[in-house]
Amino acid sequence: MDGQYPSIICHMFGLSMSRTAIMSNECLVLDAGFYLCYNAVGFLETRLPDGGGVNLNNRHPLRINVGFLLHQGVGFSRNFDFDLPSVQVGSDLEVAGLKGSLRLTRTAQGLYAQGRLRAQRTRVECVRCLTEFDQRLEMEVADLFDYAPAQASDPLLSVPESGILDLSPLVREYLLLNVPLQPVCRTNCRGLCPECGNNLNEAICKHPTAGIDPRLSGLKSLLPES
Numbered sequence: 587m588d589g590q591y592p593s594i595i596c597h598m599f600g601l602s603m604s605r606t607a608i609m610s611n612e613c614l615v616l617d618a619g620f621y622l623c624y625n626a627v628g629f630l631e632t633r634l635p636d637g638g639g640v641n642l643n644n645r646h647p648l649r650i651n652v653g654f655l656l657h658q659g660v661g662f663s664r665n666f667d668f669d670l671p672s673v674q675v676g677s678d679l680e681v682a683g684l685k686g687s688l689r690l691t692r693t694a695q696g697l698y699a700q701g702r703l704r705a706q707r708t709r710v711e712c713v714r715c716l717t718e719f720d721q722r723l724e725m726e727v728a729d730l731f732d733y734a735p736a737q738a739s740d741p742l743l744s745v746p747e748s749g750i751l752d753l754s755p756l757v758r759e760y761l762l763l764n765v766p767l768q769p770v771c772r773t774n775c776r777g778l779c780p781e782c783g784n785n786l787n788e789a790i791c792k793h794p795t796a797g798i799d800p801r802l803s804g805l806k807s808l809l810p811e812s
Contacts, residue, residue: 647673648757653749655692656733663691668703676758681705681723688727688753696733696745702726705761710769714777715785721769725760 647670655664670684683706691698707720733745742755776786784791 646752646754648675648753650690650751650753651749652690652697652745652751655690655697656745656749658692660692660694663689665689675754675761679708679758679761681708681761683707693730695730697731697751698729699731700728703757703760708761708765710765712771712775713768714770714775715787716778717771717785717787719769719771721765723761723764725757725764727756727760729756 686703688701705723
């Protein structure tokens with residue numbers, strides 16, 4: 587990091603250099619009262635607090651820099667906008683077209699996050715015909731992130747000392763809760779043929795229908811008429 591970073595960072599975060607700034611390869615101390623710990627790579631991987639959704643690196647698009655908020659008084663807030671063509675949320679969920687906005691407000695306990703995000707699609711499997719299809723997901727956030735982290739009851743809802751808040755675990759939980767327990771590709775999905783496994787949405791089977799076990803004949807009345 588060269589000597590231009592202190593003035594640039596302070597200008598973006600609205601902080602003053604009233605005390606001596608200490609530069610090293612591992613950490614930048616802007617104020618003795620609070621540490622914004624970035625290395626050169628970590629700084630470039632975080633979303634900047636400009637309200638416009640600018641991200642200097644796509645490797646961690648759900649990491650946002652909230653250190654400047656912790657330095658403000660109670661009631662100070664800032665919007666963070668998201669418009670991500672594709673993002674891996676955790677190890678088991680990939681979504682496309684993640685858009686929305688979160689407003690983070692400084693409180694006495696930490697940061698209160700409020701807003702809504704929506705994903706245009708994620709791939710799920712139909713429980714009837716086993717075909718993969720695109721499912722839209724939405725989430726609404728209204729959560730308090732505690733600071734200091736040592737006193738937080740939920741590690742997902744705490745602001746680390748570094749001032750870099752990773753929203754991925756929380757976003758993953760919300761989005762997974764919005765995935766239907768029994769996703770269906772269409773309301774009139776016909777499913778698979780119980781005899782040959784053919785997808786009945788694509789073709790009608792020509793083979794003769796197997797006889798029904800007399801002990802199960804009463805269940806036929808529960809099936810929808812084709």
